[in-house]
Amino acid sequence: MIDYSRRNFNSFIWHAVFLALTLNFVDINTVIPNLILKSGGGPIYLGMLSAIMIGGTGVMQLFFAGFLINKPKKKFYLITGISLRISALLLLGFILFTTGKNSQTPQGGFLSGPVVILMIMAVFSFSGSFANISYVDILGKAFPAEKRKRFFIIKQTISSFGVILSAIIVRVTLGLLPYPFSYALLFTAAGLLLLTASLGFWRLKEPESKVMKTPSLAKKFTLFKKAVLEDKNLRYYLLLINTSGVILGMIPFLIGLARKSFNFETEMIGNYLIIQMAGALCANLLFNLLNKNQKYKGILYYFIISAAVIPPAALLLSGYPAIFPLLFILSGSSLAAYQVAIPGILLEISTEENRPVYTGISGAGSLAVLLFPVIAGLSIEQFGYVPIFLISSVIILSGMFFAQRIICTRINKN
Numbered sequence: 001m002i003d004y005s006r007r008n009f010n011s012f013i014w015h016a017v018f019l020a021l022t023l024n025f026v027d028i029n030t031v032i033p034n035l036i037l038k039s040g041g042g043p044i045y046l047g048m049l050s051a052i053m054i055g056g057t058g059v060m061q062l063f064f065a066g067f068l069i070n071k072p073k074k075k076f077y078l079i080t081g082i083s084l085r086i087s088a089l090l091l092l093g094f095i096l097f098t099t100g101k102n103s104q105t106p107q108g109g110f111l112s113g114p115v116v117i118l119m120i121m122a123v124f125s126f127s128g129s130f131a132n133i134s135y136v137d138i139l140g141k142a143f144p145a146e147k148r149k150r151f152f153i154i155k156q157t158i159s160s161f162g163v164i165l166s167a168i169i170v171r172v173t174l175g176l177l178p179y180p181f182s183y184a185l186l187f188t189a190a191g192l193l194l195l196t197a198s199l200g201f202w203r204l205k206e207p208e209s210k211v212m213k214t215p216s217l218a219k220k221f222t223l224f225k226k227a228v229l230e231d232k233n234l235r236y237y238l239l240l241i242n243t244s245g246v247i248l249g250m251i252p253f254l255i256g257l258a259r260k261s262f263n264f265e266t267e268m269i270g271n272y273l274i275i276q277m278a279g280a281l282c283a284n285l286l287f288n289l290l291n292k293n294q295k296y297k298g299i300l301y302y303f304i305i306s307a308a309v310i311p312p313a314a315l316l317l318s319g320y321p322a323i324f325p326l327l328f329i330l331s332g333s334s335l336a337a338y339q340v341a342i343p344g345i346l347l348e349i350s351t352e353e354n355r356p357v358y359t360g361i362s363g364a365g366s367l368a369v370l371l372f373p374v375i376a377g378l379s380i381e382q383f384g385y386v387p388i389f390l391i392s393s394v395i396i397l398s399g400m401f402f403a404q405r406i407i408c409t410r411i412n413k414n
Contacts, residue, residue: 005144006143007203007205008142011200011201011203011204012139012200013151013158015201016159018162018197020158021162021163021193022166022193023163025169025170025189025190026089026186026187029252034255036118039117041114042256043377046252046373046377047249047377047378049252050248050250050377051249052125053124055366055367055368055371061129061362075201077130077131078134079202080131081128081131082131082194082198083198084124085127086194089191090188090191092121093186093188093191097184136346139347148344153287163277170186170269170273171269174186179266227358233349233407234358236405236406237349237362239399240402242367243368243396243402244399244403245338245399246395247338249369252373253380253388254310254314254327254331255272257314257315257385261324262324272328275325276332281332282329283302283337284340287336287340296340299337299340300341300403301403303334304399304403305400306337307334308394308397309330309393311393315386318385345406346359368395376392
């Protein structure tokens with residue numbers, strides 16, 4: 001039998017490189033929040049944005065996992081989800097260009113207002129969560145387990161170089177072109193880059209999965225309930241992402257705080273993005289240097305501590321626009337740690353047979369990541385940034401309790 005593991009490994013790396021270029025053009029922490037604010041939105045819309053693009057995508061994975069559990073091969077569904085994401089990006093780019101060309105209003109007309117932008121971002125995000133179920137399942141069987149952590153670190157390191165390049169492009173584009181044409185160009189380029197990234201998956205040779213016989217939707221959801229009740233590891237994992245994972249929904253509010261606290265120019269978004277990506281790159285290089293074995297907990301602890309520091313640090317630095325961008329070094333390194341540790345641990349506590357179930361549950365378990373940004377957006381309108389940021393820091397830090405109790409063979413092997 002032909003061994004396709006090397007080919008599959010390279011296909012995932014190909015996708016990771018071009019995906020890194022794509023996601024910077026639609027960065028949830030900088031570019032999209034600023035687009036929402038420029039189109040007429042406020043903190044409430046920022047909360048809805050985080051709920052849709054972070055928490056909502058996780059919850060949708062539960063429903064998608066129920067559909068995909070008994071599919072022995074998932075390559076078709078992976079490519080379908082990515083194709084919908086490409087369509088959403090190209091559509092938004094077209095709308096921004098057309099409305100900007102035909103409208104004399106600063107926001108470019110209703111079609112490029114915050115509500116329409118949120119709707120398109122919902123399609124982009126939910127189709128991504130649909131694709132992610134298949135992505136994780138195929139990743140878990142496409143090449144040997146001992147190559148997984150190497151893949152995650154190589155992926156993050158190579159991607160970090162790519163996103164720094166794309167961050168520079170974002171900075172130049174936003175500085176040279178007026179709104180909304182600058183954003184129209186970014187989204188169109190993102191759609192084309194994601195199309196290029198998807199070519200890697202066309203080359204995949206997917207092994208067939210062992211599937212569970214679950215004929216009814218009710219039976220599928222019974223599997224989710226049974227997995228949570230029987231696996232203590234999974235319960236701690238869910239509690240971890242529902243506490244420390246709150247930071248994912250809070251980082252977009254940093255742009256709102258900056259715009260409120262000092263004179264904010266659009267081209268500063270590119271600067272923040274470059275600094276954030278530099279932080280991610282440095283963190284990944286450090287992880288690669290210091291973490292030669294298969295352990296994830298050190299990286300996980302770093303994520304929790306750094307994430308808990310971000311909200312109070314933002315409040316302290318909001319009065320100092322010259323040094324406020326340094327905060328994005330911390331956010332970049334924290335997000336890099338999250339992207340290595342969280343999916344790595346999920347792969348370790350699951351098996352080939354139950355991985356789609358666990359992936360779906362992990363998404364649906366992110367209810368706090370869905371609800372907290374909405375509550376935060378509403379509360380910021382009423383009480384300001386200080387109490388919400390401090391509360392979020394406490395919630396994030398509480399995740400350390402659950403992280404210490406997750407048990408995996410590789411994590412605990414000395």
